Amino acid sequence: MQTPLTVGAGAMTRTVTEPVDGGETATIDSDVAIVGGGLAGSLAAAVLARAGHRVALIDKRAVYPDEFRVEKIGGHQLAMLRKLGFLDALDKVACRYDQVLNIREGKVVDVSVGQAYGFPYADLVAMARSQMPHSSGLIVDEVTAISCSDDVQHLELASGRQVTARLVVLATGMAGALAYKLGIRRRVLAERHSVSFGFTIVRQDGRPFDFEALTCYGERTADGIDYLSLFPVRAGMRANLFMFRDPTDPVMRELRREPEATILRLLPGLRSYLGDFRVTDRVQNWVMDLTVVEGHLRPGIVLIGDAFQTNCPAAGTGVARLLVDVDRLCTEYVPQWLMTAGMGLEKISQFYADRDKIAADQQSLKMARFRQALTSRNDIGWDVRRRVHFLRRSLTHRVDQMHPGWLGRVRGALRA
Numbered sequence: 001m002q003t004p005l006t007v008g009a010g011a012m013t014r015t016v017t018e019p020v021d022g023g024e025t026a027t028i029d030s031d032v033a034i035v036g037g038g039l040a041g042s043l044a045a046a047v048l049a050r051a052g053h054r055v056a057l058i059d060k061r062a063v064y065p066d067e068f069r070v071e072k073i074g075g076h077q078l079a080m081l082r083k084l085g086f087l088d089a090l091d092k093v094a095c096r097y098d099q100v101l102n103i104r105e106g107k108v109v110d111v112s113v114g115q116a117y118g119f120p121y122a123d124l125v126a127m128a129r130s131q132m133p134h135s136s137g138l139i140v141d142e143v144t145a146i147s148c149s150d151d152v153q154h155l156e157l158a159s160g161r162q163v164t165a166r167l168v169v170l171a172t173g174m175a176g177a178l179a180y181k182l183g184i185r186r187r188v189l190a191e192r193h194s195v196s197f198g199f200t201i202v203r204q205d206g207r208p209f210d211f212e213a214l215t216c217y218g219e220r221t222a223d224g225i226d227y228l229s230l231f232p233v234r235a236g237m238r239a240n241l242f243m244f245r246d247p248t249d250p251v252m253r254e255l256r257r258e259p260e261a262t263i264l265r266l267l268p269g270l271r272s273y274l275g276d277f278r279v280t281d282r283v284q285n286w287v288m289d290l291t292v293v294e295g296h297l298r299p300g301i302v303l304i305g306d307a308f309q310t311n312c313p314a315a316g317t318g319v320a321r322l323l324v325d326v327d328r329l330c331t332e333y334v335p336q337w338l339m340t341a342g343m344g345l346e347k348i349s350q351f352y353a354d355r356d357k358i359a360a361d362q363q364s365l366k367m368a369r370f371r372q373a374l375t376s377r378n379d380i381g382w383d384v385r386r387r388v389h390f391l392r393r394s395l396t397h398r399v400d401q402m403h404p405g406w407l408g409r410v411r412g413a414l415r416a
């Protein structure tokens, strides 16, 4: 059964079943306080609140802003979302697609088949927040300080209110200030590792594109283009361009100012697939450092999602990592931890030592390095690997076209 959140202010103590009023001075008492309602924090809050725990989800913004983050998911990420009970809700807010045409130098490499979704990140976060039972509302406020112990954790909010919790989940994404105050540092593994661009396109003649979704891989290592991914969102065809290149290179400005011409100059093989097109919105871009935290093993607090480790957008592992964090923490460890007194290191360390979590974190870093090397290394070893990589994919595709179902049978036999 669900226990509602309790709010007290001096003599006033009451039980809330609606979001807490931002102007109220109060102490909010909870089992788990989640700081940061991006994707990781909102999913964690919904999973824990659905299981009947008293959750205080705190984010400084009532609505996630139009910021460039993950905009498409598919494959194993969907299996995880289904397991956690979010797939039906995702299906209602996102654009589904099932086929991606993969091309390089104007030629088809292969076709990926499988359920996938495109969306603005803000919609994905709103979907996750909407899955909290209504009695566990979002607290719109900024957490300014946290003090942690083996027993009860205390959080101070910018409004002057306070939150107490048995456990704090820090899901503040790449904002490091709070963790820093606790002595948790970010180690930079690769500075300015990748650059990503996001924008929406439509055809000049207003007709739909001839493909459901398309990935176009870079043609020359000197360009540093890993791939341009085109996939449907409600507003049109979304474009995500992932590059490994100096962010101060003039091409970055050209991409922002003249995206259509610059894209076709860098990826001439795209022209016949796109026809005349134009960008309909602001070109957003992001320079990503690969970082991981240190000194995070402390009583009473765990870090999840980007707050623990950042990811290379081209590798597309950020959501997979945060889903593993949410799944392992919220379905396995937190329910056990809350059953006994205390929130000491022996409990917290179980999460960081979790095999699935460690594997997902390591896979994310491995894929980040692989994508960078496959895109831009031009020594003979990587040149051969790159050729073999695309040749293997295109041969497999051709055989599968001649003998439909062959690939699926081989993969099935290998798995058996």
Ligand SMILES: Cc1cc2nc3c(=O)[nH]c(=O)nc-3n(C[C@H](O)[C@H](O)[C@H](O)COP(=O)(O)OP(=O)(O)OC[C@H]3O[C@@H](n4cnc5c(N)ncnc54)[C@H](O)[C@@H]3O)c2cc1C
Binding pocket: 035, 036, 037, 038, 039, 040, 041, 058, 059, 060, 061, 064, 068, 069, 070, 071, 072, 141, 142, 143, 144, 171, 172, 173, 174, 175, 178, 196, 286, 288, 304, 305, 306, 307, 311, 312, 313, 314, 315, 316, 317, 318, 319, 320, 322
């Ligand atoms: C350009 C780009 C493209 C990407 N593409 C992909 C992709 O294709 N595939 C993929 O898997 N991953 C991708 N990622 C990674 C993915 O977007 C992230 O891993 C994911 O969004 C992290 O979610 P999060 O909840 O950890 O952090 P966030 O979504 O950043 O949420 C953090 C929240 O904390 C709140 N907050 C911070 N400090 C405080 C405070 N003191 N008090 C209250 N609230 C606070 C913020 O308001 C925010 O809502 C991409 C990332 C970027 C930047």
